[in-house]
Amino acid sequence: MIHALKPTTDLANRIARIYPSLSNGHRRIADHVLGFPLESATASIEVLAERSGASNATVTRFVRALGYASYGEFRVALSDALRLAMQPVDDFADARAMTESASGTFIAALKMQRANIEEAMAALDPASIAGLVAAILGARRIFIIASGASHHVASFIEDGLALYCEADVVFATARGGPERAFRHLNAAGPGDLTIAISVPRYSRTTVQLASHSREKGATVVALTDGPTSPLAPIADFALFAPARSPLLPNSPTAVFALADALITAIARERPDAVEALKDLSRSLLWTFQH
Known part of the structure; x- marks a missing residue:
C-alpha cells in the first residue's frame, strides 16, 4: 500500500503519534485514510465509515482522538495534507509550461542552484x-x-x-x-x-x-x-x-x-x-x- 501522506504533515504526524494506541477499528480508518487520502478527503462520514469497515460513531471518535473538533475540520486538514504532498507535482507542471527550451531549463536550473x-x-x-x-x-x-x-x-x-x-x-x-x-x-x-x-x-x-x-x-x-x-x-x-x-x-x-x-x-x-x-x-x- 502506498501512503500518499508519508511526507511530514500535521495530519500524518497526528496519526503517527497515536497509531500504536489505536483500537483495531480506529486503525482500519487510519490505514484507509493513509492509503486512499484523495478518496477520503471527498468522502462523507457515512462513506468513510463504510469503506473502512467502521461505524459513523467510530469515525467520529477517531477524528476526535486526532484532536479535531468535527469531521469537517478533519476533512480540511486532510485536504491541506494532500496539497502538500502534491505540491512538487504541481510546481513541476507549472515550471514545465513556462519553459521555452531545453537550454532555457538548463540555465534556469543553474541559476536557481547558484x-x-x-x-x-x-x-x-x-x-x-x-x-x-x-x-x-x-x-x-x-x-x-x-x-x-x-x-x-x-x-x-x-x-x-x-x-x-x-x-x-x-x-x-x-x-x-x-x-x-x-x-x-x-x-x-x-x-x-x-x-x-x-x-x-x-x-x-x-x-x-x-x-x-x-x-x-x-x-x-x-x-x-x-x-x-x-x-x-x-x-x-x-x-x-x-x-x-x-x-x-x-x-x-x-x-x-x-x-x-x-x-x-x-x-x-x-x-x-x-x-x-x-x-x-x-x-x-x-x-x-x-
Missing part, C-alpha cells in the same frame, strides 16, 4: 561553524542518518569524515530499515554526535532518529533547508541549505556544497591532513588512469 548556495552562505554564522567543527573533531563516534535523495549527501560526508576524523563514523541508515538504524543509535550517548540530513519533503524516519539521538544524550547536527524544518528545533547545530528547484521536488546542490565545505573545514583543523591524503593516494595509486 541562488540556493548564495542564500546558504548568507545564513552562516562564524561562531556556530567554529563550534560545529570543534564538536565533530571532539566526538567519540559520529552517526549519520539520511534517506532518499539525502542518502547521497550522507555517503559523501561519511567518506570525508572517515578520512579526517579519529572518531568512528557510522552511516546508520545505509543498510537495512529504520529498526537497524535505531539499534545503531541505541548505543549513542554523551560524547557522540549525530548528523541528520533531510530536505523537503522531510523524512519522518530521519526526524525520529534525530530525536532519539538527542534523547540518548548525543549532540545533534542538522543539515536541512531552513529554520522551519522539523530537524531545526532538535539540533544543537544547524546548517541551512535551500533546496529550491524549478522542476524537481528539491535540489541537492546547496546541501552538497555545505557538506563539502564542512569536510574542508575539518581537514584544515587536522595537522595530519596532508599525510592522510598521501596515504590515501598511495593506497589507490594503481586505480588511477593518469
Whole structure:
C-alpha cells in the first residue's frame, strides 16, 4: 500500500503519534485514510465509515482522538495534507509550461542552484561553524542518518569524515530499515554526535532518529533547508541549505556544497591532513588512469 501522506504533515504526524494506541477499528480508518487520502478527503462520514469497515460513531471518535473538533475540520486538514504532498507535482507542471527550451531549463536550473548556495552562505554564522567543527573533531563516534535523495549527501560526508576524523563514523541508515538504524543509535550517548540530513519533503524516519539521538544524550547536527524544518528545533547545530528547484521536488546542490565545505573545514583543523591524503593516494595509486 502506498501512503500518499508519508511526507511530514500535521495530519500524518497526528496519526503517527497515536497509531500504536489505536483500537483495531480506529486503525482500519487510519490505514484507509493513509492509503486512499484523495478518496477520503471527498468522502462523507457515512462513506468513510463504510469503506473502512467502521461505524459513523467510530469515525467520529477517531477524528476526535486526532484532536479535531468535527469531521469537517478533519476533512480540511486532510485536504491541506494532500496539497502538500502534491505540491512538487504541481510546481513541476507549472515550471514545465513556462519553459521555452531545453537550454532555457538548463540555465534556469543553474541559476536557481547558484541562488540556493548564495542564500546558504548568507545564513552562516562564524561562531556556530567554529563550534560545529570543534564538536565533530571532539566526538567519540559520529552517526549519520539520511534517506532518499539525502542518502547521497550522507555517503559523501561519511567518506570525508572517515578520512579526517579519529572518531568512528557510522552511516546508520545505509543498510537495512529504520529498526537497524535505531539499534545503531541505541548505543549513542554523551560524547557522540549525530548528523541528520533531510530536505523537503522531510523524512519522518530521519526526524525520529534525530530525536532519539538527542534523547540518548548525543549532540545533534542538522543539515536541512531552513529554520522551519522539523530537524531545526532538535539540533544543537544547524546548517541551512535551500533546496529550491524549478522542476524537481528539491535540489541537492546547496546541501552538497555545505557538506563539502564542512569536510574542508575539518581537514584544515587536522595537522595530519596532508599525510592522510598521501596515504590515501598511495593506497589507490594503481586505480588511477593518469
